[in-house]
Amino acid sequence: DSIQRLGVHESVSAVFPPERLDAALADLDAEVELVGDDPDRVADCDGLVTFAYRDYFVDAVEWIHTIQAGYDRFPLETFESEGIVLTNSTGIHDDSVGETVAGYMLSLARRLHTYAANQQAREWDRPDWDEPFTIAGESLCVVGLGTLGRGIAERADALGMEVTGVRRTPEPVPGVEEVYSPDELHDAIEEAKFVVLAVPLTDDTRNLVGRDELDAMADDAYLLNVARGGVVDQPALVDAIERDAIAGAALDVFENEPLSEDSPLWDADDVIVTPHAAAATRDYFRSIDELVRENVARIGADEELHNRVI
Numbered sequence: 001d002s003i004q005r006l007g008v009h010e011s012v013s014a015v016f017p018p019e020r021l022d023a024a025l026a027d028l029d030a031e032v033e034l035v036g037d038d039p040d041r042v043a044d045c046d047g048l049v050t051f052a053y054r055d056y057f058v059d060a061v062e063w064i065h066t067i068q069a070g071y072d073r074f075p076l077e078t079f080e081s082e083g084i085v086l087t088n089s090t091g092i093h094d095d096s097v098g099e100t101v102a103g104y105m106l107s108l109a110r111r112l113h114t115y116a117a118n119q120q121a122r123e124w125d126r127p128d129w130d131e132p133f134t135i136a137g138e139s140l141c142v143v144g145l146g147t148l149g150r151g152i153a154e155r156a157d158a159l160g161m162e163v164t165g166v167r168r169t170p171e172p173v174p175g176v177e178e179v180y181s182p183d184e185l186h187d188a189i190e191e192a193k194f195v196v197l198a199v200p201l202t203d204d205t206r207n208l209v210g211r212d213e214l215d216a217m218a219d220d221a222y223l224l225n226v227a228r229g230g231v232v233d234q235p236a237l238v239d240a241i242e243r244d245a246i247a248g249a250a251l252d253v254f255e256n257e258p259l260s261e262d263s264p265l266w267d268a269d270d271v272i273v274t275p276h277a278a279a280a281t282r283d284y285f286r287s288i289d290e291l292v293r294e295n296v297a298r299i300g301a302d303e304e305l306h307n308r309v310i
């Protein structure tokens, strides 16, 4: 088997211009085609690179590569029964998301988000003496120690933080002083100044953080979510913030995206809202180019695919 024709679905434009990936893949030993959202053109391809999912993909192609790490939007059971191969883009977001999370923590501690908001109103408003703190010496609990979690942990360690983590296997992770198992989640999060969620959305992790977990956290702690909105019980989070059960949050992902205009999260105190952009970088298409290239070669050589989900 080999890939003769590879389609690039127009939905990748949520992350980069499809033409950039098309140009990067120009020397590939396969035809690369921008297929728009046209079922007939997709059906002419053996493989498809995409951001979105469409029902017509199932009968059209044999291999789908998603440009995201999360694959919760794809019908895995259907793919399995129809023999469709799915590969994802985990492994590439450690730097981008790691830097975003470092930025969240620095902003919350150093109050940069407040000054940026005040600047809009040309307001010179110095913080209360006990508002700012430094993240050096503060603790961070990283829930999920895969690509994202490790990228975050490494940076937090370099910034002088005390890093703990939650993972399903107990092996040590660089930069992480103590590793807890998922059933010790409460112990792991109750001491931390910052808790960051970096797990995939699965049946096990849906609503992983709800009222009980938010109450287990310290009332001066912050919840950071760069995983998926469904990992947090969002109404419980809004409630926890309103009753000061935690100090605040930095959220890149939400139950429904875009976050609705009337969500109380937009103007809650000490809540940073980012538009599912924690992993955004102008070099994103280059990482996808590498992943796709690797798997086209592996398909040609009849080897096991890299980042295979199904």
Ligand code: NAD
Binding pocket: 069, 070, 071, 089, 090, 091, 092, 093, 097, 143, 144, 145, 146, 147, 148, 149, 166, 167, 168, 182, 198, 199, 200, 201, 204, 205, 226, 227, 228, 252, 253, 276, 277, 278, 279, 280
């Ligand atoms: P990954 O597969 O490298 O890491 C996920 C880790 O979570 C794995 O180590 C896995 O063992 C662990 N895990 C799974 N269930 C767990 C549980 N119940 N408790 C503790 N650990 C558990 O994936 P990744 O590339 O690090 O991405 C993780 C998720 O983050 C993705 O699935 C995606 O939903 C999300 N993500 C978001 C953005 C963004 O832009 N905000 C970017 C990339 C990824």
